[in-house]
Amino acid sequence: MSAATHSGHTPYYFVPPPSAYPVLTAIGLFFVILGAGQWVNGHEWGKFSLFFGLAWWAAVIFKWFSQAIHESETGLYGKRIDTSFRWSMSWFIFSEVMFFGAFFGALFWSRIYSVPTLGSLDNQILWPDFKAVWPSLQAGATAAPGGTVEPFHTVGPWPLPTLNTALLLTSGVTLTIAHHALIAGKRATTIAWMWVTVLLGATFVGVQAFEYHHAYTELNLKLSSGIFGSTFFMLTGFHGFHVLVGMLMLLFITLRLMKGHFTPQRHFGFEGAAWYWHFVDVVWLGLYAVVYWM
Structure with missing residues (x-):
């Protein structure tokens, strides 16, 4: 009731x-x-x-x-519902931290433990042709016995991943500017910077889609490209999906701002979307360093 x-x-x-x-x-x-x-x-x-x-x-x-x-x-x-929303969003983001932590853990375990172990002397009899080399350290290395994985090349940090890093970091700045403008009661300024943030997020998704097309068609890097391909696409793909969801959240918040919703005192809908977006930014920095550089 x-x-x-x-x-x-x-x-x-x-x-x-x-x-x-x-x-x-x-x-x-x-x-x-x-x-x-x-x-x-x-x-x-x-x-x-x-x-x-x-x-x-x-x-x-x-x-x-x-x-x-x-x-x-x-x-x-009222205030108590606002508190419930804040706790709910906090726990949701924590669950997302655990979600990505599992994939980062799979990448770490495969690279640091599984691949070197499979290439050790104990396994040479079973897989004498196995290359215990992580593909990002040796171009075209499939780390697969008997040619079970087609040769492929990895995606380097330049230029697309670096461009996307600049886009996401810039979007975090524009979102923060919009937040301060909202607190100051400058609705028109808030809306303008929010549209810039949404555009930056949409551009990130477009650049990543182009990167995937390049990986599949020119580098032969696919989800089936061994443990490297599966961890690469699972991490970057799920992150890209989160960017898309975050961009849609910010878009709806912007449309609500244009309808006159939110005040300098009450705007947790805006803050919750901003929390999520900054979380997505931080995850990407980890991806950028571990997946593309290391």
């Missing part, structure tokens, strides 16, 4: 009424996973399930978020 409120008064702690949105969202995600799983296994009907699920999911999320925005703008979210 929703919290009882009087006109013009914020409830002690707003509790929304029962909603069908969580179940409807789960239905959409079911078709997404079903379709993706079938499509990658050669069933053409899987793509229709995937796209149907994405469309369903997007429609439900739009309605759900619109309801939450309406609740916020009509004064139903």
Whole structure:
């Protein structure tokens, strides 16, 4: 049952009424996973399930978020809800830290322990042709016995990864400028810098898509290119997805700013998106150093 409120008064702690949105969202995600799983296994009907699920999911999320925005703008979210949102976003970002930590751990373990061990004297009888060399240290090294992985070349730090690093770092600066402008009550300035931030994020995604095309078509670097290929695309691919999600978050925040939402005193929706974006920036710095330079 929703919290009882009087006109013009914020409830002690707003509790929304029962909603069908969580179940409807789960239905959409079911078709997404079903379709993706079938499509990658050669069933053409899987793509229709995937796209149907994405469309369903997007429609439900739009309605759900619109309801939450309406609740916020009509004064139903007080200080305690704001605190709940802050804790929720903090734990969500912590879960993302653990998510990327697992992939960084896989990269570290493979490079520092697994590959040298497989190339040791104890394994020479089983795999006499194995090269215990990490591919980023030796161009074209597949680190595979019997030619099970096609020769490939790695992606160096210049120019695209370095360009993307500059784009993300610059976007963090423009986002911070927008935040300070919002606190100062300069809405027009905030909106302008937010659009710059969104553009920088979209450009990053475009540059990474070009980098992937270059890796597949010219370097023969693929997800199937041994442990190097799998860790490279898992780390950079998931990060790119997070950049896309963060860019969409900032886009919606910008559109809300243009509608007059948020005040210098109450704008956690803006702050939550900014926290996420700065987290994405920090993860990229780790990726840039470990994946492209080392």
